Amino acid sequence: MISWIVLSLGLALIAGASPTPANATLETRARAQVYSKCTVPNTVALTFDDGPYDYIYDISGKLLEKGAKGTFFFNGNNYQCIYSDANIARIQYVYGAGHQVASHTWAHKHLTQLSWDQVHDEMYRVELALQRIVGVTPAFMRPPYGEYNDMVLDASGVRGQGVVIWDFDSGDSAGVSAADSRQRYNDVANTHPSTILALNHETYYSTAFQVLTNAIDTLQAKGYRLVTLAECLGKPAYQNVGQRQQKDASWTC
Numbered sequence: 001m002i003s004w005i006v007l008s009l010g011l012a013l014i015a016g017a018s019p020t021p022a023n024a025t026l027e028t029r030a031r032a033q034v035y036s037k038c039t040v041p042n043t044v045a046l047t048f049d050d051g052p053y054d055y056i057y058d059i060s061g062k063l064l065e066k067g068a069k070g071t072f073f074f075n076g077n078n079y080q081c082i083y084s085d086a087n088i089a090r091i092q093y094v095y096g097a098g099h100q101v102a103s104h105t106w107a108h109k110h111l112t113q114l115s116w117d118q119v120h121d122e123m124y125r126v127e128l129a130l131q132r133i134v135g136v137t138p139a140f141m142r143p144p145y146g147e148y149n150d151m152v153l154d155a156s157g158v159r160g161q162g163v164v165i166w167d168f169d170s171g172d173s174a175g176v177s178a179a180d181s182r183q184r185y186n187d188v189a190n191t192h193p194s195t196i197l198a199l200n201h202e203t204y205y206s207t208a209f210q211v212l213t214n215a216i217d218t219l220q221a222k223g224y225r226l227v228t229l230a231e232c233l234g235k236p237a238y239q240n241v242g243q244r245q246q247k248d249a250s251w252t253c
Contacts (some may be wrong), residue, residue: 032156034148035140036165038195038232044224045195045232046215047071047166048202049104049142049173052090053079055208060094062208066216068226070094072202073104073142073164076126079203081253088133088247095134100228100237103127103141103161112149119155127159132251135242140164140229160239164229166199170211173201178210185215189222195232196224 038045048059051074063070072094076082082091095101105111105122114122123141130136141161143152148163156163168188170181188196196219200207219226230237 029160030157031150032141032153032161032163034153034163034165035229035233036197037167038197038229040227040232040234041194042224043195043232044219044226045071045197045229046200046212046226047073047142047164047198047229048200048207049073050075050078050108051202052082052087053203055202055205056090056094058208059202059212060097060099062212062216063099063226064097066213066220066226068216068220069099069228069231070226071100071102071229073102074126074130075104075108076106076129077253078104078108082126082129082133083247083251083253085247091130091133092244095136098228100230101130101134101136102138102164102229102237103130105141105144108144110145110147111143111152112147116151116155119152120159123155123159123161129251131240131242132245132247135244136237137239139236139239162235164197166197167193168196168198170198170200170207170215172204172207172211178206181206181211182214182218185211185218189218189224192222197229197232 048070051072080087091101103123103126106125109122111119127137130138139161141156142164146165153163171184172181216226228237
């Protein structure tokens with residue numbers, strides 16, 4: 001297998017991107033920190049995995065209507081190719097609307113079952129896509145299925161990223177009903193923890209159309225501010241912010 005270093009350098013020459021973050025100092029090369037809770041009191045981070053997908057405009061609209069922001073963890077080639085014209089437009093829209101975009105790796109593989117080179121490839125390819133599409137290098141990565149080991153943390157650290165899990169699961173990907181998801185939000189709001197880092201998936205109709213508005217109303221009624229992941233952690237959302245690029249023949253899955 002072509003090594004990650006050779007592959008990354010080759011892609012960087014093509015795309016004009018760095019295979020590792022430009023600010024990859026000794027500090028950022030340390031093992032990645034794992035975030036499973038927000039740290040800014042009275043905040044909720046509503047996060048959405050597995051996109052970009054068809055319901056993203058609906059999710060964004062419901063958030064913005066209520067003065068809320070969300071965080072979208074994107075795959076490169078899971079449900080749909082990130083480089084389709086429709087998905088490029090979706091990502092540019094949510095980024096421009098002030099939501100946070102982040103990495104959910106390229107193909108939603110079990111990272112703990114991959115080699116070092118394969119883990120880096122899964123991370124690098126979606127980072128490159130976000131650099132191309134909106135001009136940013138994400139500061140956060142959510143491993144598929146929430147699975148990570150020391151190698152994944154080391155690879156994330158090399159790439160200058162924090163690893164994000166959650167402390168509340170709406171249950172949409174586990175197949176719970178919309179009513180059950182709404183009840184989960186009601187229950188956690190009633191216990192009123194200082195912060196909530198909530199896992200949702202933008203690929204479920206029930207989440208977008210049957211759960212989200214109720215969840216937002218319930219959380220805001222308890223006095224929570226619904227902010228991006230970066231805001232709930234008090235940290236920058238991106239390692240680098242630059243200019244988006246124009247699509248060319250190299251933008252393929």
